[in-house]
Amino acid sequence: xxxxxxxxxxxxxxxxxxxxxxxxxxxxxxxxxxxxxxxxxxxxxxxxxxxxxxxxxxxxxxxxxxxxxxxxxxxxxxxxxxxxxxxxxxxxxxxxxxxxxxxxxxxxxxxxxxxxxxxxxxxxxxxxxxxxxxxxxxxxxxxxxxxxxxxxxxxxxxxxxxxxxxxxxxxxxxxxxxxxxxxxxxxxxxxxxxxxxxxxxxxxxxxxxxxxxxxxxxxxxxxxxxxxxxxxxxxxxxxxxxxxxxxxxxxxxxxxxxxxxxxxxxxxxxxxxxxx
Amino acid sequence: xxxxxxxxxxxxxxxxxxxxxxxxxxxxxxxxxxxxxxxxxxxxxxxxxxxxxxxxxxxxxxxxxxxxxxxxxxxxxxxxxxxxxxxxxxxxxxxxxxxxxxxxxxxxxxxxxxxxxxxxxxxxxxxxxxxxxxxxxxxxxxxxxxxxxxxxxxxxxxxxxxxxxxxxxxxxxxxxxxxxxxxxxxxxxxxxxxxxxxxxxxxxxxxxxxxxxxxxxxxxxxxxxxxxxxxxxxxxxxxxxxxxxxxxxxxxxxxxxxxxxxxxxxxxxxxxxxxxxxxxxxxxxxxxxxxxxxxxxxxxxxxxxxxxxx
Amino acid sequence: xxxxxxxxxxxxxxxxxxxxxxxxxxxxxxxxxxxxxxxxxxxxxxxxxxxxxxxxxxxxxxxxxxxxxxxxxxxxxxxxxxxxxxxxxxxxxxxxxxxxxxxxxxxxxxxxxxxxxxxxxxxxxxxxxxxxxxxxxxxxxxxxxxxxxxxxxxxxxxxxxxxxxxxxxxxxxxxxxxxxxxxxxxxxxxxxxxxxxxxxxxxxxxxxxxxxxxxxxxxxxxxxxxxxxxxxxxxxxxxxxxxxxxxxxxxxxxxxxxxxxxxxxxxxxxxxxxxxxxxxxxxxxxxxxxxxxxxxxxxxxxxxxxxxxxxxx
Numbered sequence: 001x002x003x004x005x006x007x008x009x010x011x012x013x014x015x016x017x018x019x020x021x022x023x024x025x026x027x028x029x030x031x032x033x034x035x036x037x038x039x040x041x042x043x044x045x046x047x048x049x050x051x052x053x054x055x056x057x058x059x060x061x062x063x064x065x066x067x068x069x070x071x072x073x074x075x076x077x078x079x080x081x082x083x084x085x086x087x088x089x090x091x092x093x094x095x096x097x098x099x100x101x102x103x104x105x106x107x108x109x110x111x112x113x114x115x116x117x118x119x120x121x122x123x124x125x126x127x128x129x130x131x132x133x134x135x136x137x138x139x140x141x142x143x144x145x146x147x148x149x150x151x152x153x154x155x156x157x158x159x160x161x162x163x164x165x166x167x168x169x170x171x172x173x174x175x176x177x178x179x180x181x182x183x184x185x186x187x188x189x190x191x192x193x194x195x196x197x198x199x200x201x202x203x204x205x206x207x208x209x210x211x212x213x214x215x216x217x218x219x220x221x222x223x224x225x226x227x228x229x230x231x232x233x234x235x236x237x238x239x240x241x242x243x244x245x246x247x248x249x250x251x252x253x254x255x256x257x258x259x260x261x262x263x264x265x266x267x268x269x270x271x272x273x274x275x276x
Numbered sequence: 277x278x279x280x281x282x283x284x285x286x287x288x289x290x291x292x293x294x295x296x297x298x299x300x301x302x303x304x305x306x307x308x309x310x311x312x313x314x315x316x317x318x319x320x321x322x323x324x325x326x327x328x329x330x331x332x333x334x335x336x337x338x339x340x341x342x343x344x345x346x347x348x349x350x351x352x353x354x355x356x357x358x359x360x361x362x363x364x365x366x367x368x369x370x371x372x373x374x375x376x377x378x379x380x381x382x383x384x385x386x387x388x389x390x391x392x393x394x395x396x397x398x399x400x401x402x403x404x405x406x407x408x409x410x411x412x413x414x415x416x417x418x419x420x421x422x423x424x425x426x427x428x429x430x431x432x433x434x435x436x437x438x439x440x441x442x443x444x445x446x447x448x449x450x451x452x453x454x455x456x457x458x459x460x461x462x463x464x465x466x467x468x469x470x471x472x473x474x475x476x477x478x479x480x481x482x483x484x485x486x487x488x489x490x491x492x493x494x495x496x497x498x499x500x501x502x503x504x505x506x507x508x509x510x511x512x513x514x515x516x517x518x519x520x521x522x523x524x525x526x527x528x529x530x531x532x533x534x535x536x537x538x539x540x541x542x543x544x545x546x547x548x549x550x551x552x553x554x555x556x557x558x559x560x561x562x563x564x565x566x567x568x569x570x571x572x573x574x575x576x577x578x579x580x581x582x583x584x585x586x
Numbered sequence: 587x588x589x590x591x592x593x594x595x596x597x598x599x600x601x602x603x604x605x606x607x608x609x610x611x612x613x614x615x616x617x618x619x620x621x622x623x624x625x626x627x628x629x630x631x632x633x634x635x636x637x638x639x640x641x642x643x644x645x646x647x648x649x650x651x652x653x654x655x656x657x658x659x660x661x662x663x664x665x666x667x668x669x670x671x672x673x674x675x676x677x678x679x680x681x682x683x684x685x686x687x688x689x690x691x692x693x694x695x696x697x698x699x700x701x702x703x704x705x706x707x708x709x710x711x712x713x714x715x716x717x718x719x720x721x722x723x724x725x726x727x728x729x730x731x732x733x734x735x736x737x738x739x740x741x742x743x744x745x746x747x748x749x750x751x752x753x754x755x756x757x758x759x760x761x762x763x764x765x766x767x768x769x770x771x772x773x774x775x776x777x778x779x780x781x782x783x784x785x786x787x788x789x790x791x792x793x794x795x796x797x798x799x800x801x802x803x804x805x806x807x808x809x810x811x812x813x814x815x816x817x818x819x820x821x822x823x824x825x826x827x828x829x830x831x832x833x834x835x836x837x838x839x840x841x842x843x844x845x846x847x848x849x850x851x852x853x854x855x856x857x858x859x860x861x862x863x864x865x866x867x868x869x870x871x872x873x874x875x876x877x878x879x880x881x882x883x884x885x886x887x888x889x890x891x892x893x894x895x896x897x898x899x
Contacts, residue, residue, distance in 0.1 A: 454843045524773070
């Protein structure tokens with residue numbers, strides 16, 4: 001896979017390309033916000049409930065904050081939750097899935113634990129925990145991954161490993177004396193990483209949506225002004241009644257478009273990996 | 277001393293419908309030091325199963341397998357595979373496409389022989405490639421870039437690089453085209469000579485068996501029906517099944533011996549269950565064959581047959 | 587002078603894969619005579635099956651098929667849909683390499699047969715179809731009770747006999763058999779081959795194109811043999827000529843390999859070569875020209891031709 005063949009592959013697959021464009025756009029937006037924001041997103045800088053104008057591209061909130069600045073600022077938190085949660089999800093999912101798939105003795109116990117997590121009403125549990133603990137962006141990412149994210153990935157990884165295990169080349173590795181842990185975490189991982197990575201992108205979407213849900217209920221880390229938090233604030237202030245559609249529509253659409261971008265990316269990657 | 281000895285080995289499997297299948301049905305066989313024993317049989321004869329049992333990849337249901345006089349189950353996996361190796365049949369599914377040639381050859385040295393120094397291992401691999409006739413394949417080539425013939429060479433090399441005493445090779449040339457077949461056979465010969473190994477060469481092709489082996493064992497439905505030195509079996513095959521196999525070798529066909537082959541060719545239906553598994557299609561069948569199972573009896577000079585004709 | 591049943595001229599087949607184009611067959615010309623078995627021999631990747639599929643006109647766009655395949659005055663490659671329907675299975679039938687799985691698993695043999703006979707209008711009523719089915723089963727050495735069996739109950743040899751029966755149902759002029767016995771035991775293999783040979787002698791099969799990489803099987807079945815290598819014809823002649831006096835270095839190599847007498851091959855440098863002779867990099871007689879062009883066939887005798895610069899071309 002040299003850099004030369006990369007570009008044609010990227011452009012040939014429209015899903016992949018579209019997804020990549022969207023995701024990169026939002027990542028760039030969040031990074032951009034680290035260095036420059038048109039106005040301080042938390043300060044009242046303008047008139048209340050001002051509709052979008054040249055000065056305030058996305059209008060203002062009920063206390064005169066610039067929605068555009070908030071949008072850029074909020075991208076950071078939302079994306080952070082998504083990616084951090086996705087990362088923890090895949091780490092746990094891979095570990096559990098590979099061990100369960102490869103070591104038959106561990107399969108039953110690990111799968112029962114996975115089943116418990118899948119069967120548990122994790123969202124209410126999460127809400128309850130969040131109410132007590134008042135989590136930050138980081139801890140909520142962790143909680144989402146642990147309670148909601150990993151079981152699905154673990155299952156998918158496990159079934160891949162189960163079928164891979166029967167491949168003769170795994171037997172050849174054993175015949176060559178390669179210790180099991182190396183076979184699991186070097187050889188097998190190499191084969192399942194692409195597809196597992198793709199699958200875990202969906203947990204990114206789940207994380208973003210879950211965080212937004214938590215915010216909306218009021219137990220989320222709203223002080224970090226993620227897009228979900230912004231929707232919650234807008235809702236609390238009854239923005240609908242005031243006709244201030246710009247306040248909640250912008251973050252809401254952003255969540256939707258970003259999630260779609262991740263999904264497109266996942267589908268695109270999947271078809272590429274299938275070809276390989 | 278015998279390198280590998282099968283003592284009344286049986287292996288049963290359950291198929292998808294739950295029925296019990298006897299893959300290996302009472303095999304008694306000894307493989308001597310420094311010899312090539314060809315195990316000849318059709319698909320379903322149990323030869324692959326026997327091959328896998330010989331290196332401890334499968335455990336027999338009944339009976340013992342001895343390696344160098346000690347029961348296989350008494351060895352640790354590492355101890356066993358340092359001395360007994362296996363070559364898979366399909367060069368496409370037996371090699372991890374993401375590994376390099378160097379990786380595949382390096383691993384047995386590192387993990388079975390315990391050679392920790394990377395440089396030493398690399399030197400051994402380099403010199404091995406020279407002797408094995410693979411110098412033209414760079415070590416950094418990924419497996420998925422190799423052709424079938426090249427892959428098969430890597431597979432064979434992987435088994436021999438640790439100089440094992442015994443190698444079970446499962447149809448190493450059946451998935452390779454003619455152009456590479458002879459190279460693989462030569463490679464096997466040379467590597468065997470170098471490490472003084474014994475080889476159990478599993479094949480369905482009697483002409484290859486006749487070409488490379490010292491002794492031949494013919495397997496049919498899980499039993500050894502005939503075995504002896506190559507010359508004994510090739511010149512005077514006794515068992516009707518062996519005779520039938522010989523009637524359809526390329527040499528015979530080139531001479532156009534249609535008459536011979538159609539006479540010895542089995543009927544399509546064999547619905548009765550006889551004790552001798554070949555009885556259903558055997559042209560020489562007696563009543564006895566349906567009631568008793570013949571055992572291997574020596575008919576002279578180490579040539580044994582399992583057949584009531586003798 | 588035997589009648590020509592099929593005439594292939596300058597056949598070219600290119601497969602369009604997602605990442606590249608693959609030339610499967612290049613400039614292939616040959617003819618099939620009435621009542622003969624023509625063996626197409628070569629190793630995997632030689633393009634043998636492709637030739638069979640082309641004759642059945644089963645290769646569709648985006649893949650490209652060029653040249654002409656003429657039978658009864660009409661070019662198969664330009665026939666209309668209606669003509670093809672009359673042509674396929676009535677004039678030409680094929681037994682595929684992966685035939686083992688081509689029987690409908692949820693119908694018993696008789697049902698599959700009747701369906702075929704009625705669909706192809708070989709029979710016009712169910713009762714006629716049932717009778718024909720029984721006849722065909724008997725012809726291939728299967729008992730009547732096989733008709734009630736389902737594919738999973740049949741052994742490999744029995745399945746193959748059913749497929750042969752289906753292929754000859756319409757008494758085709760041409761039967762194309764693509765590695766029909768490769769997956770079977772040696773002994774079963776030859777009982778099937780005996781059957782096919784007998785059917786041809788009885789006239790139930792007109793002419794046959796027999797595709798196989800197995801030299802001994804070709805020695806048994808074929809009257810004339812076409813040796814192919816990487817999509818090109820390297821030698822063509824009677825069975826005797828090809829087996830006893832092979833002219834092309836590749837054919838000679840094959841024959842010697844059969845007896846384990848082949849000289850060790852000069853190890854090829856790992857280059858891909860798409861023009862010229864595919865055997866050049868292994869050939870002891872290779873000239874510079876061989877790497878650049880592929881020779882045209884030269885006639886050695888009335889029946890024997892070679893594509894090799896050693897003989898002209």
